[in-house]
Amino acid sequence: MVRTLPMASTLRPSLSCFRFSSNTRFGVSLSSQRPLSSLHLGSAVPHLHSFGLKASRLLREGNGLSINAAGNAAQASTSAVEENVLDWVKKDSRRMLHVVYRVGDLDRTIKFYTECLGMKLLRKRDIPEEKYTNAFLGYGPEDSHFVIELTYNYGVDKYDIGTGFGHFGIAVEDVAKTVELVKAKGGTVSREAGPVKGGKTVIAFVEDPDGYKFELIERGPTPEPLCQVMLRVGDLDRSIEFYKNAYGMELLRTRDNPQYKYTVAMLGYGPEDKNAVMELTYNYGVTEYDKGNAYGQMAIGTDDxxxxxxxxxLCGGKITRAPGPLPGINTKITACLDLDGWKTVFVDNIDFLKELE
Structure with a gap:
């Protein structure tokens, strides 16, 4: 039997290796605001009999108007705060930093990614006291590229990928050539090179030693070859609105495939040919997925x-780690779950660059 370590030990300490609690800095509470008119009402009620029916009715109605006015003002104030926060999201400097997931043999995975997929090993970090090792791989430095963060937990050689995770996307100049290289290195090809169904773009699907799928996409030279993370969601319209409003992503395009009963939406912080994007997939009639314990989280940079x-x-997501600095390194983060339970960690942009140094 394989022992799966707790989630806290599987994630990078600078991002999410801590117990989470809920907190807020900008919440607006109305519970402490006692309407002035309530004092008048309390003192007036014992004397209502001396006014007669019309007078008492006017007093009640007048007091109700005061309460309604106070409530409307409070609601307007709250709405203004919410609107300001959501407007700020659209202006925030955000970038997809890295994606975290777990593997059973770190050296084997590094060898496959560097030899077959052309990635570079950027750095490794061993944390023996916590019994795990991280490796960062990608096609350029972390301060300007989207990269992969692999996690190996001592003694755990297998994970359940589940049905919710889809694939990673890599842009290559020659898909067929890359497929042959993967075969030569003993990798698994689950979809041979060829045009995508209903289109002209040449793609292929390969699997790494742990069974994670990679879509190879034939594309000319690009500054961001690691270009997609595909996750399945239960309500595409709901997820699109959440990623736009809460994460500040732009909806780049959608594609419906009724013949195969699924719809995809591409969202990100810039065009697909120059930036990494999220590919959300909705399969007709499927509202929930098994997430397994292999895929970890996405990390996104933010100014606040x-x-x-x-x-x-405000958008209905769940905060699993209250915003604030991490003990020891003072990098400010917050962790959350989207409406389908997929985890994302937001990292302060300035702190992230300091941490890389």
Whole structure:
């Protein structure tokens, strides 16, 4: 039997290796605001009999108007705060930083990614006291590229990928050539090179040693070859609105495939040919998925983790790590779940660059 370590030990300490609690900086509470008119009402009620029916009715109605006015003012104030936070999200400097997931043999995976997929090993970090090792791989430095963060937990050689995770996308100049290289290195090809169904783009699907799928997409030279993370969601329209409003992503395009009963939406912080994007997939009639324990989370840079957390809550997301600095390194983060339970960690942009140094 394989022992799966707790989630806290599987994630990078600078992002999410801590117990989570809920907190807020910008929440607006109306419970402490006692309407002035309530004092008048309390003192007037014992004397209503001396006014007669019409007078008492006017007093009650007048007091109701005061309460309604106070309530409307409070609601307007709250709405203004919410609107300001959501407007700020659209202006925030955000970028997809890295994606975290777990593997059973770190050296084997590094060898496959570097030899077959052309990635570079950027750095490794061993944390023996916590019994795990991280490796960062990608096609350029972390301060300007989207990268992969692999996690190996001592003694755990297998994970359940589940049915919710889809694939990673990599842009290559020659899909057929890459497929042959993967075969030569003993990799698994689950879809041979050829045009995508209903289109002209040449693609292929390969699997790494742990069974994670990679879509190879034939594309000319691009500054961001690691270009997609595909996750399945239960309500595409709902997810699109959440990722736009809470995460500040732009809806780049959608594609419906009724013949195969699924719809996809591409969202990100810039055009697909120059940036990594999220590919959300909705399969007709499927509202829930098994997430397994292999895929970890996405990390996104932000200028303010406190406002980010407030926006996530306003949009219905769940904060699993209150915004604030991490003990020891003072990098400010907040962690959250989207409406389908997929985890994202937002990291302060300035703190992230300092941490890389």
């Amino acid at each position: 983790v406190y406002k980010t957390a407030e926006a996530v809550k």
